[in-house]
Amino acid sequence: MSDSNKRIAKNTAFLYIRLLFVLFVSIYTTRVVLRYLGIEDYGIYNVVAGFVLMFSFLNNSMSISIQRFYNYVKGEDGELSQSDVYSAALLAQGIIAVATLVLLESVGWWYINNVMVVPPERVFAANCVFQFSVLSLVVVVMQGPFSGAILSNERMDYFALGSMVDVVLRLVIVLVLPYLPFDKLISYGVLSFVVSIVGFFWYYLYCHRCFRDLRFVKDRSGILLRRLLTFSGWNLLDMFSYTVKGQGLNVLINAFFGPTVNAARGISNQIMSAIQGFSSNIVMAFRPQLVESYAKGELARTTMLMFSMSKISYVFLYMLSVPIVVELDMVLRLWLGDNIPDYTVPFTILVLANMVVSSLNTPLSQVMQAVGELKWYQIVRSLIITSILPLAWLSLKLGGDPISVFVVSFLMTILNQPVSMVLLHRHYSYSYRDYLKQIVWPCCLFSLLAPLLPMVVVRTMDSSFLRLMVSCLVSGVSSLSLIYIVVLNSSERQMLGSLVLSRLKRIKS
Helix, strand or coil: CCHHHHHHHHHHHHHHHHHHHHHHHHHHHHHHHHHHHHHHHHHHHHHHHHHHHHHHHHHHHHHHHHHHHHHHHHHCCCCCCHHHHHHHHHHHHHHHHHHHHHHHHHHHHHHHHHCCCCCHHHHHHHHHHHHHHHHHHHHHHHCHHHHHHHHHCCCHHHHHHHHHHHHHHHHHHHHHHHHCCCCHHHHHHHHHHHHHHHHHHHHHHHHHHHCCCCCCCCCCHHHHHHHHHHHHHHHHHHHHHHHHHHHHHHHHHHHHHCHHHHHHHHHHHHHHHHHHHHHHHHHHHHHHHHHHHHHCCCHHHHHHHHHHHHHHHHHHHHHHHHHHHHCHHHHHHHHHCCCCCCCHHHHHHHHHHHHHHHCCHHHHHHHHHHHCCCHHHHHHHHHHHHCHHHHHHHHHHCCCCHHHHHHHHHHHHHHHHHHHHHHHHCCCCCCHHHHHHHHHHHHHHHHHHCCHHHHHHHHHCCCCHHHHHHHHHHHHHHHHHHHHHHHCCHHHHHHHHHHHHHHHHHHHC
16 A cells, blocks of 8 residues: 555544544533523624624635645645745735625624624623634634645644644633633633634644745745635635525525424534535545645546545445434434424435535546636536526425425536536546446445445334444445445455555554
8 A cells, every 4th residue: 555545544534533523522512602601692602603704715715725736836846835835825814814804894893783683781792702703713814824734734633633622622711611700701702712823823833843944935925826816716706606505595495484494404404514524534635645646747646536535425425324314213303302393304315415416526626626727617617506596496486395495406416517527527638437437336336235224224123222223333334345345446445455454463563
């Protein structure tokens, strides 16, 4: 097994440990925050912080671009260095920080004081939380050049540790709230800002200690800044289209069916988000080497990484979704009790199906990010994504039920896949036949076979917590077996075998 593949496996493991740790600590932290702040103050904090977080899409698109340029320069044997990217990234993030600050201090201040419903005695506290949330976002924006350098250099262990430290600190500040003599909501806002400062210095100090070649240079930063802003602009279009689709569907559902159906969509999205984090970690582990291999001109390896990422993302998301879908009634009852909104079950099934199909699109986008020809790729994809809104409205106008909205979204997601394949093929040559043979066919076969044994368990046992556990166990074992037999090719099986053997030898020694 090559060192590069070992790094991908090791980085994926670090990121999964991070995901599970952050998930469990965050769930407990939410419970404690609710207890100490109370329902009213907790609601105020969530609305205010959520409004501020809505403006982070500017930073998200730039963060992806920064990491891409770090990896590209690292792989390319050219004039540009990582210091050039670092310098341009600092300037770009500074521009975004100022723009975010101006937008939030104008639009945000107006929203908090004129639109948001807050008890009169809590208006001052809400404004304090707003200001510290804005400052926290600015700090996170300026953290981008440093976290991007860490990710591009594949220091996933330190990145994972940073995330763990962050959630532990956020739990600690909640636990000290009862002992503070100040307003609890304001104190929570201040302490959350302090945690953001600690996070910034965590990444800043590591970069300056371990990446000594990172320094600010003015020579080429202006030219690279323009390229970075242009590249980020096309990413921004893609993110904006998904934001419009998500919020637009919420508005449509609310207008036609009321808030109860919105609640069902919210629950289905929570389930999807919990599972989708596993796919995001796979992408994060693969992305640095994919971009770097393309920059080096190693196109065969780039294609191999794209194919591997596609298969792994798809089968892992599908494997995690199967036990949830076959035992969805039991899962919802355990989580929500008897207070389950109508349409939650069909919404969740369709949202998970949409997520699994979308996972095949992400590797194509990652290769296009490496190539850098984003203009028409993002324009066409954005048109497809935003067209979901008028089509969903039309289906509802013609008498469709709420489920029809999700069916439209699922069908457009399927359409997006071949369109993205064609758009990528215009700039990056790969074999459609190999793609169908190595990805589409194994994934389709896996999708047909994986649910069979869990469904047998559901049909033959009475509904109970024991059946849920048996379903999960059977689903996991059968899915892993099918992945090895059906999905992996001979070289991937050999790679997996050598990895397992090396781990066993290390344990014995």
